[in-house]
Structures are given as C-alpha cells and as structure tokens.
Amino acid sequence: MERFKAVVFDMDGLMIDTERLYFEVERVIARDFGKEVKDETLWKMMGRKPIEAITVFAEDLGLDISPEELLGIRDNLFVKKLVNEVEAMPGLSDILNSLKGKLKMGIATGSPSKFLKIVLDKLNIGGYFDIFVTSDEVQKGKPDPEVYNIAAMRLQVLPSECIVLEDSSNGALAAVKAGCYTIAVPSVYTDKQDFSFVNYIARDLRDAAQKIGELINRE
Structure with missing residues (x-):
C-alpha cells in the first residue's frame, strides 16, 4: 500500500x-x-x-x-x-488542525479564484494549505479528473498518494478517476446522490478526520 x-x-x-x-x-x-x-x-x-x-x-x-x-x-x-x-462546515477547524504538519494539504475547487479568495479571507484558513486549484485553471470541470491531477502534480505527489474529501457525486467521481483515495462527506444537499464507488462515506468532517488518522497511522 x-x-x-x-x-x-x-x-x-x-x-x-x-x-x-x-x-x-x-x-x-x-x-x-x-x-x-x-x-x-x-x-x-x-x-x-x-x-x-x-x-x-x-x-x-x-x-x-x-x-x-x-x-x-x-x-x-x-x-x-x-x-x-459564508460559514465553515461543522468540524472544519478540527480536521485542519488534526492534519496540519502531518500531510501536505490543498484545495481543488470548481469555483473561480475570486470566490476562493473571499472564503480564505473570511475564514482566515489560507495558511493551512500548500496549493490551490480553481476552475480558472482547468479545461474540464468535475467529474473530469483534471483538477485532481493538477493538484497532485502541484503537491509533488502521485494521485494514489492523495486522500480527497468531496461532498458531491461529480466531485467524488473526479477524484476516483484520478486514482485518489476518495472520502465522500455528503451534505443535506447531496446525501441522495450516488457514492457507491468511493472508498469511504463519512458522516461529517470529524468522522473523515478520524478515518484519515486511521489511514496514516496504519501505514
């Protein structure tokens, strides 16, 4: 592994x-x-x-x-x-703090950079991340894997060495196609979508953090 x-x-x-x-x-x-x-x-x-x-x-x-x-x-x-x-999802600060210094971190979003900048400034979380990929930088949006291939390249890792967190079926499919270990964290807006193809379905970000902890401690 x-x-x-x-x-x-x-x-x-x-x-x-x-x-x-x-x-x-x-x-x-x-x-x-x-x-x-x-x-x-x-x-x-x-x-x-x-x-x-x-x-x-x-x-x-x-x-x-x-x-x-x-x-x-x-x-x-x-x-x-x-x-x-704009509000952070429950558990966001917990998962960011639990992973800081243990893994490289990035954001790969279907939003344009102008929206990303607003979010990073409002929540003051930019310092947690090593790289960012926005819709301005890709030819094809999710479910195409391009955004995650770019993210892995910028992080200087293989896609198979990346864990991806996604809330939508389109996004999760992009991550799986790229070859990443994919954790779905469905929201009330996406919990009826198909996530049968992902590696793990988390209840929330805290559950996702626990799963990632298990994965990196098992290695």
Whole structure:
C-alpha cells in the first residue's frame, strides 16, 4: 500500500456551506424567468466549472439567454451572499488542525479564484494549505479528473498518494478517476446522490478526520 502524503479538499459544500447559497440564488433566478428548477438539475450542476454548470441550468430550464450572461447574473447575486453569509462546515477547524504538519494539504475547487479568495479571507484558513486549484485553471470541470491531477502534480505527489474529501457525486467521481483515495462527506444537499464507488462515506468532517488518522497511522 502506498503511503499517503497529501489530502485535497473540495471547497463548496465540503469546507463551507455554499450549496445552500447556490441553491437559493439559482431558485431566485429561475423564478425571475418564470420557471421552477428541480433538485435534479441543481445536483447535476454541482462541482462543475461555472460555465458548464450554468449551461446545464439554462438547458434544463429552456432559457433563451447566453450562458455567459446568465453566469454574470448568478455571480453578482452569489458574491453578495458569500461575503455576508459564508460559514465553515461543522468540524472544519478540527480536521485542519488534526492534519496540519502531518500531510501536505490543498484545495481543488470548481469555483473561480475570486470566490476562493473571499472564503480564505473570511475564514482566515489560507495558511493551512500548500496549493490551490480553481476552475480558472482547468479545461474540464468535475467529474473530469483534471483538477485532481493538477493538484497532485502541484503537491509533488502521485494521485494514489492523495486522500480527497468531496461532498458531491461529480466531485467524488473526479477524484476516483484520478486514482485518489476518495472520502465522500455528503451534505443535506447531496446525501441522495450516488457514492457507491468511493472508498469511504463519512458522516461529517470529524468522522473523515478520524478515518484519515486511521489511514496514516496504519501505514
């Protein structure tokens, strides 16, 4: 068994409670166009590059507006919510402190760097991480493995030496395709998604921290 050398965190819905903010914004936008958006559409959008996600939204709702224009509307609404309402998920500080100095750490997010910066500044957690990969830097969003391959390369480890934490099926699939040991931490927004292919399903971040402790102590 290869020794684990790094842990890579997804951001939205895993480290911070942004899925609620995204869902609220996207439901508002749908209503503004006289539509209702189904949960299944919102699930399909999760983890993807922003332009890919909003294209799914536009197609599923049959909106006659360019994805670029629609993304601008969503981003303006979302930034206001993010600045005012961003909160860490329960157990985030616990898991960061428990891993600090034991493994290299990174964030691989489907969000753009401007959102990542807001989160790091608001929660004051940037110092825990060695590398960051955002949607601005990838050609293909999750479930494509590109983001995790880049993260492993920047951390100077093999994907098989990485433990990845993800809250969505799309994100978890990206990590598995990259060859990472994948821990799903479903939220109330993703607990009905398929995680049958991951290595471990954690109840929350504290459970995930305990599992990672077992993995690195067993080596």
